[in-house]
Amino acid sequence: MRKIFLGFVVYALAELALLIVVGQNIGVFSTLLLIIATSSIGVYVMKNKGMNSIQNVKQTMASGEAPGAALVNTLLTFSGGLLLALPGFLTDLIGLLLLMPFSRKMFQPLVYYWMRKQMKKGPFIIVQR
Template sequence: MRKFFLGFIVYALAELALLIAVGQKIGVLSTLLLIMATSVIGIYVAKNKGMNSVQKVKNTIAKGEAPGPALIDALLNFSGAVLLALPGFLTDIIGLLLLMPISRKLFQPIAFYWIRKKMKKGQFIIVQR
């Protein structure tokens, strides 16, 4: 818990420093407009890519294939869109990396590892109906 709290404080300070630096370079109004624009884009992407990702998962299941890669792709797309919708430039950068297909491929093994680790600990359960 202590590491999480420390990480959150470091993240908040880095985000604030970046906002101040960008605000000094391009101006306060431009910075605020940029933050609002990325939030609107993030919400739009979450809606559209989210529906496409769900459809891909359904199609994969309908074919009788394991939906693992499609689910990971949907998870990363949704996470990227949510990070893009959150105010701040660090979250925007990470969100854009998760949304771009080339860089998303780099995050897929990390997501698979994280889910496997949670499943082994019993913290992540898949229910089949």
């Protein structure tokens, strides 16, 4: 529990320090506009790209195939959009990395590892509605 709390404190301080540095270099108004712009892009990505990815998962499942790759891409796309929607430059950087196809390949093995770990713990159920 202490490690999680410490992680949040370190993250918040790093994000705040980065906001101050960027604000001093490009100005407060420009920094706020940049944060609003990236948040708007994140909401757009979650809404449009995320829904397209969910449709791909449904089509894959409807054709009788395992939705593994489509599910991982959906998870990464939605997570990238969510991180972009959150205010801050560190979350924006990670969100952009999750959205770019060439860097998304870096994160796919981590998601597969996490999914396998969850499946070993017990039932891993994907509900189709």
